[in-house]
Amino acid sequence: EAGVTQFPSHSVIEKGQTVTLRCDPISGHDNLYWYxxxxxxxxxxxxxxxxxxxxxxxGMPNNRFLxxxxxxxxxTLKVQPAExxxxxxxxxxxxxxxxxxxxxxxxxGSGTQLSVL
Amino acid sequence: GDxxxxxxxxxxxxxxxxxxxxxxxxxxxxxxxxxxxxxPGEGLQLLxxxxxxxxxxxxxxxxxxxxKETTSFHLEKGSVQVSDSAVYFCALSDWPGGKLxxxxxxxxxxxx
Numbered sequence: 001e002a003g004v005t006q007f008p009s010h011s012v013i014e015k016g017q018t019v020t021l022r023c024d025p026i027s028g029h030d031n032l033y034w035y036x037x038x039x040x041x042x043x044x045x046x047x048x049x050x051x052x053x054x055x056x057x058x059g060m061p062n063n064r065f066l067x068x069x070x071x072x073x074x075x076t077l078k079v080q081p082a083e084x085x086x087x088x089x090x091x092x093x094x095x096x097x098x099x100x101x102x103x104x105x106x107x108x109g110s111g112t113q114l115s116v117l
Numbered sequence: 118g119d120x121x122x123x124x125x126x127x128x129x130x131x132x133x134x135x136x137x138x139x140x141x142x143x144x145x146x147x148x149x150x151x152x153x154x155x156x157p158g159e160g161l162q163l164l165x166x167x168x169x170x171x172x173x174x175x176x177x178x179x180x181x182x183x184x185k186e187t188t189s190f191h192l193e194k195g196s197v198q199v200s201d202s203a204v205y206f207c208a209l210s211d212w213p214g215g216k217l218x219x220x221x222x223x224x225x226x227x228x229x
């Protein structure tokens with residue numbers, strides 16, 4: 001079974017440019033999450049999709065960030081325009097169902113390292 | 118709101134030393150607790166979890182016990198190896214497949 005796939009693995013852009021990160025969750029997983037780790041600090045929640053709907057976007061830092069999940073499959077996270085403080089590692093994770101089952105598992109991708117110069 | 122505080126690093130140990138990484142949490146309900154690990158160049162992997170008070174999670178020689186009375190979930194290993202060098206994250210969630218709240222991560226370096 002394929003895992004959660006993210007690309008690119010690394011992106012180096014200049015301040016003011018636009019970058020789009022992509023996440024392909026495990027097939028059949030309804031839940032998709034975006035997280036970010038900035039400057040070696042804690043990993044912070046950005047937002048949560050259930051299928052194509054945004055369930056919780058309370059962690060999105062500002063309106064320069066736009067996440068989409070058209071068709072409820074893969075998701076993109078666009079940063080426009082990028083600022084220096086957006087540098088960090090962006091993780092995507094997915095899980096199967098919205099049910100609060102005790103054996104439910106969350107699977108993470110390898111992350112995208114974003115460097116804004 | 119809910120939060121997780123874990124021991125700051127970096128932690129440097131010699132091979133076969135005993136490891137403890139402290140983790141405490143604040144939560145209004147009864148969360149599930151997790152330890153995730155990120156090895157160099159790789160993504161986050163679930164190391165172990167506990168879903169209710171007094172549960173002990175274990176994996177690869179690591180253990181952590183969900184202590185409700187002290188709101189703690191300390192990670193321990195009796196004898197670390199060089200291959201355990203990684204960043205360890207304590208986290209909580211309302212349910213195992215849901216949104217996670219992480220601690221700041223503890224970098225562990227094990228020297229031969």
